[in-house]
Amino acid sequence: MLRNLLVLLLSVSCxxxxxxxxxxxxxxxNAADYSRDIAPGAIITIFGTNLAPEYTVAAVIPLPTxxxxxxxxxxxxxRTMLLPLFYVMPGQLSxxxxxxxxxxxxxxxxxxxxxxxxxxxxxxxQAGRFFSVNxxxxxxxxxxxxxxxxxxxDNPILPGVWVSLYANSMGAVNPPIQAGDGASADPESxxxxxxxxxxEVDGREAAINYAGLAPSLAGAYQVNMxxxxxxxxxxxxxxxxxxxxxxxxxxxxxxxxxxxxxVYGAGKFPNGQTRNAQPGPATAIVFRHEDPMxxxxxxxxxxxxxxxxxxxxxxxxxxxxxxxxxxxxIVYDNNGIENGTFGDYYDNxxxxxxxxxxxxxxxxxxxxxNDYAIFAGHFKLTEAATFDRIAxxxxxxxxxxxxxxxxxxxxxxxxxxxxxxxxxxxxxxxxAGNVFSSDTTxxxxxxxxxxxxxxxxxxxxxxxxxxxxxxxxxxTLPPGEYWFSHDTAVPKPMEKPDPGVLQLTQQRRPAGSRAxxxxxPASASADR
Numbered sequence: 001m002l003r004n005l006l007v008l009l010l011s012v013s014c015x016x017x018x019x020x021x022x023x024x025x026x027x028x029x030n031a032a033d034y035s036r037d038i039a040p041g042a043i044i045t046i047f048g049t050n051l052a053p054e055y056t057v058a059a060v061i062p063l064p065t066x067x068x069x070x071x072x073x074x075x076x077x078x079r080t081m082l083l084p085l086f087y088v089m090p091g092q093l094s095x096x097x098x099x100x101x102x103x104x105x106x107x108x109x110x111x112x113x114x115x116x117x118x119x120x121x122x123x124x125x126q127a128g129r130f131f132s133v134n135x136x137x138x139x140x141x142x143x144x145x146x147x148x149x150x151x152x153x154d155n156p157i158l159p160g161v162w163v164s165l166y167a168n169s170m171g172a173v174n175p176p177i178q179a180g181d182g183a184s185a186d187p188e189s190x191x192x193x194x195x196x197x198x199x200e201v202d203g204r205e206a207a208i209n210y211a212g213l214a215p216s217l218a219g220a221y222q223v224n225m226x227x228x229x230x231x232x233x234x235x236x237x238x239x240x241x242x243x244x245x246x247x248x249x250x251x252x253x254x255x256x257x258x259x260x261x262x263v264y265g266a267g268k269f270p271n272g273q274t275r276n277a278q279p280g281p282a283t284a285i286v287f288r289h290e291d292p293m294x295x296x297x298x299x300x301x302x303x304x305x306x307x308x309x310x311x312x313x314x315x316x317x318x319x320x321x322x323x324x325x326x327x328x329x330i331v332y333d334n335n336g337i338e339n340g341t342f343g344d345y346y347d348n349x350x351x352x353x354x355x356x357x358x359x360x361x362x363x364x365x366x367x368x369x370n371d372y373a374i375f376a377g378h379f380k381l382t383e384a385a386t387f388d389r390i391a392x393x394x395x396x397x398x399x400x401x402x403x404x405x406x407x408x409x410x411x412x413x414x415x416x417x418x419x420x421x422x423x424x425x426x427x428x429x430x431x432a433g434n435v436f437s438s439d440t441t442x443x444x445x446x447x448x449x450x451x452x453x454x455x456x457x458x459x460x461x462x463x464x465x466x467x468x469x470x471x472x473x474x475x476t477l478p479p480g481e482y483w484f485s486h487d488t489a490v491p492k493p494m495e496k497p498d499p500g501v502l503q504l505t506q507q508r509r510p511a512g513s514r515a516x517x518x519x520x521p522a523s524a525s526a527d528r
Contacts, residue, residue: 020114021070023048027119028107031094032129032168033137033248041099041179042169043219044107045092046072048116051109051120052088061218063096065179070300073108074103076119082216083107084180092279092474096179096219097123099172107278126171126195128221128242130251138250141238142166157201159229160409163253166214167221170242171195173213182227183213190215195243197223201235201253204228204491211242229410229491231257233402258411259404261488262363264316264464266334267345270380273334276319277378277424277481285314285364285375302429303376315360319377322484323466324387326474331385337393337452351457361454363395366487368414368431370525376418376426376485381477388474390415391435393450396465406447406465412489413445414438415469420481434480442472 023046029036030044038044056068063084065071072083072095083095093109106120130141133150143151144164151157173191177183183191192212199206207226214222223240230236235252265285269275276285324332338341344350346360355361364375392415396404406413416433418426428434438445446468454462467486 003437019050021048021050021109021111021116022115023051023107023109023119025119028121030127030129030169034133035127035129035137035248036121037127037129037169037170037245038097038121038123039125039169039245040097040101040172041173041219042095042097042123042127043086043094044307045094046107046109046119047092047093048109050111050113051093052090052111053086055089057087058085061180061182061216062178063218065180067093069112071110073110073115074098075106075108080212086219098179099176124245126169126243126245128170128197128240128245128247129168130238130240130247131166131168131220132187132251137248139252140235141251141253143253151254155252156228156233156254158256158405158408159227159258161227162209163225163227165199165223165225165238165240167223167240167242167247168219170197170211170221177213180218182216182218185215192241193221196241198241199223199225200237200239201225201228202230202232202238203253204230227255229258230255231490233257256406257402258490259396259402260365261367261404261406261411263366263486264321264335264393264395265314265362265364266321266360266377268334268336269318269344269359270332270334271382273318273378273380275315276317277380277420280432285317285377303425313357313359313362317362317377319379320375320484320486321393322377323391324385325389325391326385327388331387332379332381334379337450337466338391340451342452346452347455348457349455349459355456361456366485368487368489374416374431374485374487376416376483378420378481378483380481381479384476384478384488386474386476388471390469390471390484392419392467392484394447394465394467394486395454395462396449406467410490412448413467413469413486414489415467415486417477418483420483428481433483433485435477436475438469441475444471 014178029045030038031045052068052070058064063086065082065084067085067088070088070093072085074081074083086094103122105123106118107117109116131267132138133140133142143157145151145155146162149155151163157163170193174194175189175191177191190212197208197211199208206228208223210224211479214220234258235254238251238253240247240490318334321335321337323330323338330338348355348358348361366375396406404513415438418428418433419435421427432439447465450464450466452464454464
């Protein structure tokens, strides 16, 4: 009787809860996803009632084993211990399990008002789970960029960047550490996960250079991944395997593709060249189909003019913008960008015509291995030309919402020159030129901004960039008619995308928060 009275007085004087703490079977869960999949060293959450008088969080590391009069006792066979606490509140608390011990454990919560019943659970070697932004165990995974900024729709993960993911319950680490202690921040002694760890983003495996405890923190795991290539925009699935365990299914990361490589038409007609060497008002651009689902069967895997993407303005286009140089000498030029003679070809600031009808404002998406097409331009030499540099021109901002980064690690640039066949088309139906191909001719690519820009009727401007291939040995072309192209290659799209990702081949905007596969619009150009 006297003991009960003393407990009551102590509780009232300390402002503590009088009622005994209560937890039931199944109250102890993985703090990342609230499942019962729990591994040694995991941060656990215990749900119940009367667990603490108010929200109190640990302010120091090593973590304390008591907060606001609340403690958690772990029983592991014949061993008992108090667990380090992250926070306590009336309805729940979080603690950390030790990194060693048996498979069958139980916990009890003690406050000045008494001790709860025990909750028993089983631990497994690994049960890696991502922490989620919404703290509900699903949705976007917590991912930080190199600047420590959270990945979001406004700060998406681009192909080929380092990202830190944060997880729980990945199991034993080496060197070992005591629960509640801060992990090592010394690069020579980081606490790395013992089990094998892999991460997939939309089915593509990411390179990993670290999987272990987050430096200086208690209990949290960090996985540094180099993001794989993706051509999707939106929230796409991310999976992590730790040993035999797989992370929760409903996890995503916000991604954005590298943008799109658009090649330019030219503005001059040198050497008596007329249009693009093809008859008819809308057949100026000749290219090779790569995807019959988009372009249709006619012309599939061959050079063709049978395409619905051409417009009347193409009839005034002189091939693709091309400059051949030998040292500082220009030996062929159909655009005037390098010597400043392009005039108003790329300028529609006067609004004389609609932007879509201004030949110099047109550009063509060119990515040979990503299901679409190569765009080739005709050019004519009236005398032999020796050159050591080939310059094509591209837009680094083909779509304002998806800027193209030519420095992206996944880009592989290509240039090709074909001779002209008897039908006025490239002489062979192949992606590689029969006269020159950067795939087989030694040399190096470089890129830079020019002083030219496309100017639209609304005043918007796009700087024109040059893509240059410098040959290891000069090349001489005899007089004749030729075809030229340049494009970029990237990793192929996934053959079987995750069924949870919506791939809208004819839309340019995200569908809600899901992902879609950006493709050139129906005109195969970037309309403004």
